[in-house]
Every structure is written in structure tokens, then in C-alpha cells.
Amino acid sequence: MSNKIRRSMPLFPMGTVMKLTELSARQIRYYEEHQLIRPERTEGNRRLFSLYDIDRLLEVKDLLDEGINMAGVKKILLQEENKEVHSNVKEAAGKDKKDFTNEEVRKLLRKELINAGRFHRDDLPPGERYRYFH
């Protein structure tokens, strides 16, 4: 579909993305280093972000705000094609696969990763490292 083309079309420069996502240039570049986004470049090496990139940045921001660190965020965003994990989560909840929306799956994955205790943020005080979602 042509919608995919538009979403991946290189359009906005750093300054615009900073305002749209409320993220600093430092953070945006850092997330790119971790392969979370792959913005195009102009002839002058300036980044051009797509709508898809902005969606990804907002997801990264949400995940981070909820207490998941880079390792956890990468596990989630870079493994969207990992149907095994998704299936397990779906079954564990005793619900049919196609009855879940992507948002529900993300929520369950977050809870699983957090409760597993392997992807806690290390920059929070002891009392703030363990948070659950309801």
C-alpha cells in the first residue's frame, strides 16, 4: 500500500522531530545508534526522519518512561517479528491470538519483561526500580 511509502518518506529535520517528540537531539541520536530508528540522510549528512521514525521514537519514550531500559526497549521493538514470544504471552493470558491488539501485546510484554527482573533501569533509586502495571 502507498501508506507505507508515506510513513517511511524522509521528511523532517532534527529540530522538528525534537519538538514533535519532546526528546533532545542527544537522545534521538542515541536511539539511532541502538538501531531503534534508521533515518535517511541528505547529501550534506543531515538526518531526515519519517513519520514512522517519529512513531518509533514516541514508543521508545513511553517504554523508557515506564521503567524499561534500552536492553528491554530493543527486545520489544526489534523483536516485533518474534511470533513465539507473542504467542506465549497470548496463551499465558488464556485468550485467542487474534483477539489481541498490538497495544495489548505490548502491555503484556512490558509486564513480562519487568516482572522477569532482567530489564530494570539502573538509573533509578532502589525503591523506584520495581514498578508494576495494572
Next chain:
DNA sequence: ATTCTAACA
């Protein structure tokens, strides 16, 4: 004026 990379009194 804006963005980029590299680096850290």
C-alpha cells in the same frame, strides 16, 4: 541559523 561527530573541568 541548524545539525553533525566526538569527547568530557
Next chain:
DNA sequence: TGTTAGTA
């Protein structure tokens, strides 16, 4: 992550 230096 912030911030700053020196560019393009």
C-alpha cells in the same frame, strides 16, 4: 544524558 567544541 547534558554540554561544548569545531565543522559543514
